[in-house]
Amino acid sequence: MRYSIRYSVLDLAPINEGQSASDSFKHSVDLAKHTEKWGYHRFWLAEHHNMPGIASAATSVLIGHIAQVTSSIRVGSGGIxxxxxxxxxxxxxxxxxxxLFPGRIDLGLGRAPGTDQMTAQALRRGNRIGGQDFPELLTELRSYFNPSIEPEYRKVRAFPGEGLDIPIWLLGSSDFSARLSAELGLPFAFASHFSPENTVPALRLYKDHFTPSNKLDKPYAMVGVNIIVADTDxxxxxxxxxxxxxxxxLIRNKPSKLQPPVEEIRESIQPHEETVLERQLGSSIIGSPETVKEKLLDFIKKTEADEIIVHTQIYDHAARLRSFELTADILNEINNIG
Structure with missing residues (x-):
């Protein structure tokens, strides 16, 4: 079987211990420039709030900054x-x-708050913080780009926005967005990097129930995965x-900046914490190029993903760049199999 897997970047703009948001943004710019050169297809940034270790709260602003310093890689939200x-x-x-950047912007949308409930309340200033109104909000948003979707919103128009063909993705870690994106004929991105147990069922549901649309004639699924590659396991x-x-x-309710690596991390983890970590990080692919190639190929076969979006959380910036470079090499090798 010959593969043709696109590969992309999911960046949370991590803030390292001892550094600032300004340092984080410099690292994101450097990462974007390098990954564009290495053949990555997209560079997505994720909205989070009240997180001392994540600098991408003003996601749209940061997307513009990254798009300004790159020339061909698609830039977008993973998600808003x-x-x-x-x-x-x-x-x-x-x-x-x-x-500003025609043909290069993606709009990935999630229905979770991207934060804790108290912060969600501060953001929304209302009682509807559970995401139940997501389908209605999505219809309204899409109507601003294409008023024929829902004429009710025609009296209020988005300038700029109306008439622009911006790809809209639905993001999810359960079957809700899988089902909705299938129903609407939209591309779907699944967050396997923190919800591995639901990955295959959600992707199967999406593909089995997909309805072709004027945006997409067949299902297109991207899967987020933690990948860390170094010279040795x-x-x-x-x-x-x-x-x-x-x-x-996070499990201990003590969110922090990104901490430097330590030896024997598992010795400090309690059994119940280990269970939660496995549930959230169980699909992570970590190792030497040989190890990662074997595991990643198995992951692609299992998920039948059209695209992999790589999340790589490494404290040392040079080591992080090296991991992304090696990952690109591995995916190119996989694409040349057969």
């Missing part, structure tokens, strides 16, 4: 948490981005301890 925002504002923001495992520490601090 739509219930946090007015759909009109998002239409105007992404209409502006698409007008031991080095990659050491580097991955920063990712483990981040999730561990």
């Amino acid at each position: 948490m739509l219930p946090n925002h007015s759909p009109l504002v998002i239409a105007e923001q992404f209409g502006t981005l698409e007008s 031991k080095e990659a495992d050491f580097l991955s301890s920063s990712l483990v520490r981040s999730f561990l601090n």
Whole structure:
């Protein structure tokens, strides 16, 4: 079987311990420039709030910054948490981005808050913080780009925005967005990097129930996965301890900046924490190029993904760049199989 897997970047703009958001943005710019050169298809940024270790809260602003310093890689959101925002504002923001960088902007949408409930309340200033109104918000947003979708919103128009063909993706970690994106004929991105157990069922549901649309004639699924590659399995495992520490601090309700790697991280983890970590990070692919190639090929076969979006949380910026470079090499090798 011959593969043709696109590969992309999911960047949370991590803030390292001892550094600032300004340092994080410099690293994101450098990462975007390098991954564009290495053949990555998209560079997506994710909306999070009240997280001391993540600098991508003003996601649309950062997308514009990354698009400005690159020339060909697609840049977008992975994702904008739509219930946090007015759909009109998002239409105007992404209409502006698409007008500035034609043909390069993606709008990935999620229905989770991207934060804790108290912060969600502060963001939304209302009682509807569960995401139940996501389908209605999505219809409104799409109507600002194409008023024929729902004429009810015709009296309020998005300039810039109206008439622009900006790809809209639905993001999910369960079957809700899988079902909705299938129904609407939209591309779907699944967050296997923190919800591995639901990956295959959600992708199967999406593909089995997909209805062709004027945007997409067949299902297109992208899967997020944690990948950390180094010269040896031991080095990659050491580097991955920063990712483990981040999730561990979240489990302990002590979110922090990205911590440096440590030896023997597992010795400090309680059994119940280990269970949660496995549930969230179980699909992570960590190791030498040989190890990662074998595991990634198996992951692609199992998920039948059309595209892989790579999340690589490494404290040392040079090691992070090296991991992305090696991952691109591995995916090119996989695409040349057969």
